[in-house]
Amino acid sequence: MANQVNPPRGMRDILPEDKVLRERLIASVRQGYLARGFQEVETPALEDLSRLTSGQGGDNEKLVFQVLKRGDELDAAIKSGSALADLGLRFDLTVPLTRYFATNQAVLPRVFKAIQIGPVWRAERPQKGRYRQFLQCDIDIIGDGSILAEAELLSASLAALTNLGLDDAVIRINHREVLIQSISKIGVPEPEQLSAMVTIDKLDKLGMNGVTAELGEKFGQSVADASFEWLSNLDQSRFPAILQPLIDAMGPLASKIRYDASLVRGMGYYTGAIFEIEHPLASSSIGGGGRYDSMVGKWSGTDAPAVGISLGIERIIELASLPKQQASSLALMIDSEDLTGQALIIQSELIAQGFRCRIELRQKNFKVQMASLTKQGFEKFAQLDSGTVRASDLDIRMID
RNA sequence: GUGGUCGUAGCAUAAUGGUUAAUGCGCCAGAUUGUGAAUCUGGUUUAUGUGAGUUCAAAUCUCAUCGGCCACCCCA
Numbered sequence: 001m002a003n004q005v006n007p008p009r010g011m012r013d014i015l016p017e018d019k020v021l022r023e024r025l026i027a028s029v030r031q032g033y034l035a036r037g038f039q040e041v042e043t044p045a046l047e048d049l050s051r052l053t054s055g056q057g058g059d060n061e062k063l064v065f066q067v068l069k070r071g072d073e074l075d076a077a078i079k080s081g082s083a084l085a086d087l088g089l090r091f092d093l094t095v096p097l098t099r100y101f102a103t104n105q106a107v108l109p110r111v112f113k114a115i116q117i118g119p120v121w122r123a124e125r126p127q128k129g130r131y132r133q134f135l136q137c138d139i140d141i142i143g144d145g146s147i148l149a150e151a152e153l154l155s156a157s158l159a160a161l162t163n164l165g166l167d168d169a170v171i172r173i174n175h176r177e178v179l180i181q182s183i184s185k186i187g188v189p190e191p192e193q194l195s196a197m198v199t200i201d202k203l204d205k206l207g208m209n210g211v212t213a214e215l216g217e218k219f220g221q222s223v224a225d226a227s228f229e230w231l232s233n234l235d236q237s238r239f240p241a242i243l244q245p246l247i248d249a250m251g252p253l254a255s256k257i258r259y260d261a262s263l264v265r266g267m268g269y270y271t272g273a274i275f276e277i278e279h280p281l282a283s284s285s286i287g288g289g290g291r292y293d294s295m296v297g298k299w300s301g302t303d304a305p306a307v308g309i310s311l312g313i314e315r316i317i318e319l320a321s322l323p324k325q326q327a328s329s330l331a332l333m334i335d336s337e338d339l340t341g342q343a344l345i346i347q348s349e350l351i352a353q354g355f356r357c358r359i360e361l362r363q364k365n366f367k368v369q370m371a372s373l374t375k376q377g378f379e380k381f382a383q384l385d386s387g388t389v390r391a392s393d394l395d396i397r398m399i400d
Numbered sequence: 401g402u403g404g405u406c407g408u409a410g411c412a413u414a415a416u417g418g419u420u421a422a423u424g425c426g427c428c429a430g431a432u433u434g435u436g437a438a439u440c441u442g443g444u445u446u447a448u449g450u451g452a453g454u455u456c457a458a459a460u461c462u463c464a465u466c467g468g469c470c471a472c473c474c475c476a
Contacts, residue, residue, distance in 0.1 A: 062401085120476085124473095128470085131476095
């Protein structure tokens with residue numbers, strides 16, 4: 001590549017055929033959520049940097065793309081040595097949504113069920129399935145502290161995944177309060193508890209011995225012993241009492257929910273149930289969420305209970321299978337530009353009949369041209385010659 | 401952010417440190433065939449990501465940088 005013409009690191013150009021797939025997938029998810037009475041909203045890509053870095057986002061706060069102050073303000077900041085950035089790109093959709101709710105509370109329903117679909121940005125080191133700009137699809141319920149909220153989000157997410165052919169998705173679930181109690185019990189003092197959670201989160205990777213060893217390094221032998229005692233007596237086949245009502249409410253869907261006592265999630269803002277969506281074919285989670293009852297109050301002064309769950313579109317699109325679209329796309333082939341006027345008239349006629357119709361000049365290598373049309377989503381073609389006056393004269397054929 | 405690995409034309413590949421960096425696909429032109437097609441000839445061609453260094457000589461070795469991938473970290 002003589003010229004470097006690539007998008008910025010970890011960001012991608014979406015090609016036409018991929019864009020079609022993405023939009024269909026998003027439409028499927030959106031439709032399912034709208035059908036449950038959720039309402040779609042949109043928030044800005046940028047938020048005040050102070051809001052994004054107020055200790056709510058855990059490690060993600062370190063990954064914020066910061067936006068410099070502009071003009072005189074920037075010059076002044078450089079001169080005085082004060083902060084150079086005042087805005088940042090959102091790293092998730094939850095923080096902006098709570099800000100949105102606090103701002104517009106007066107005109108929003110008391111129990112607000114929101115859909116939000118949009119890109120978020122994190123300055124991470126990219127890998128496959130891990131980008132610096134990616135699309136999230138969130139549903140949140142603000143203003144309902146009951147388990148109806150959790151149950152509805154889980155049910156709606158599972159239904160959305162089923163519509164995409166991902167029946168095998170399971171949701172791991174845990175509860176922040178249970179987690180904190182356990183950590184206190186093994187003797188980790190309050191300020192260190194987050195660090196302990198991060199270690200416990202590695203249970204499936206390091207195993208019990210690895211985790212107890214790491215806890216021992218961080219907090220001493222007594223914590224290590226206590227954690228060994230705790231982890232070896234862990235019964236993950238039964239949900240803790242605090243989660244049981246939710247599981248009962250899920251009915252038959254409960255089979256898709258699994259208790260995971262070591263599930264942590266990095267966000268600092270969670271206060272209750274936390275979720276992570278997994279699929280056997282995905283190497284990392286395809287979604288996640290939880291209850292965050294204190295964040296709205298942080299902005300507005302009036303507490304509002306809230307819970308949300310997010311689907312990661314980039315990861316889901318790798319796995320999803322969408323139903324085939326009906327064949328109603330037609331390429332109108334002409335041999336010569338002399339037929340343009342005639343072709344335009346017949347094209348309008350075909351569009352009126354419900355076809356998606358594109359005029360194509362016939363190329364020398366017909367086979368290659370057909371293959372290209374197939375790739376672009378055309379299923380049919382028809383040859384227009386000088387004798388064709390109406391669409392009904394056309395011989396419409398399938399492209400194999 | 402840490403460590404590893406890779407980067408050759410529009411795409412896919414080849415080339416012990418040693419000729420003018422090769423081939424296929426695609427694309428373009430012409431010829432032939434004669435129209436849900438091929439074949440032939442030629443071209444596409446300013447291709448070794450970028451910048452330094454070592455060397456008589458670098459795609460190949462070294463360093464830096466940018467990008468991809470992988471493992472951490474964390475996450476959707």
